[in-house]
Amino acid sequence: MQRSTAKVQxxxxxxxxxxxxxxxxxxxxxxxxxxxxxxxxxxxxLAARLNxxxxxxxxxxxxxAGETVEEIFRNRGEAVxxxxxxxxxxxxxxxxxxxxxxxGGAFMDPVTRAEIARRGVSVWLRADIxxxxxxxxxxxxxxxxxxxxxxxVLAELIERRYPIYAEAxxxxxSGDGAADQTASRTIAALAACPRALxxxxxxxxx
Numbered sequence: 001m002q003r004s005t006a007k008v009q010x011x012x013x014x015x016x017x018x019x020x021x022x023x024x025x026x027x028x029x030x031x032x033x034x035x036x037x038x039x040x041x042x043x044x045x046l047a048a049r050l051n052x053x054x055x056x057x058x059x060x061x062x063x064x065a066g067e068t069v070e071e072i073f074r075n076r077g078e079a080v081x082x083x084x085x086x087x088x089x090x091x092x093x094x095x096x097x098x099x100x101x102x103x104g105g106a107f108m109d110p111v112t113r114a115e116i117a118r119r120g121v122s123v124w125l126r127a128d129i130x131x132x133x134x135x136x137x138x139x140x141x142x143x144x145x146x147x148x149x150x151x152x153v154l155a156e157l158i159e160r161r162y163p164i165y166a167e168a169x170x171x172x173x174s175g176d177g178a179a180d181q182t183a184s185r186t187i188a189a190l191a192a193c194p195r196a197l198x199x200x201x202x203x204x205x206x
Contacts, residue, residue: 036135
């Protein structure tokens with residue numbers, strides 16, 4: 001697998017009239033990373049510029065369950081949420097190419113990770129802990145940050161998850177710069193990634 005590193009509503013959004021780039025991926029672009037990495041923000045910009053639909057897996061899970069992610073964690077537990085997440089992402093990956101923002105824990109699941117590798121091209125939006133803290137402070141619906149010190153929780157998640165995120169096809173640094181610039185670097189990295197141009201695997205179907 002060739003990887004590249006670049007410094008670089010949840011329903012499908014309407015396609016723009018014309019794409020802003022000549023690059024057209026043959027696979028779904030799957031954004032992975034911790035909460036606060038900018039997956040939804042960057043994902044929407046990528047979708048608009050690549051003339052693709054945009055989906056957010058957390059919002060699709062909420063629509064399917066009739067509960068918010070926070071309520072699912074509280075009422076049913078993380079294991080139930082992860083099971084639903086796995087099924088929703090598999091369903092989305094079976095659809096035509098789009099941009100998919102995933103929850104922070106989705107890529108940690110080996111089954112989901114394998115399905116992304118078969119059908120998509122993965123992009124890790126990497127951010128340092130200070131950037132993440134600044135961003136997550138703007139929202140109060142982060143279940144994993146409800147208990148304990150947010151910096152300590154994020155530090156533990158970074159230690160545990162970043163080695164797995166590093167298995168993504170592409171890594172793009174998502175710092176404090178303008179989101180449009182991060183989107184441009186992401187598109188450039190995708191255009192240079194052979195996997196983005198490969199058709200998705202289809203279990204031997206014709």
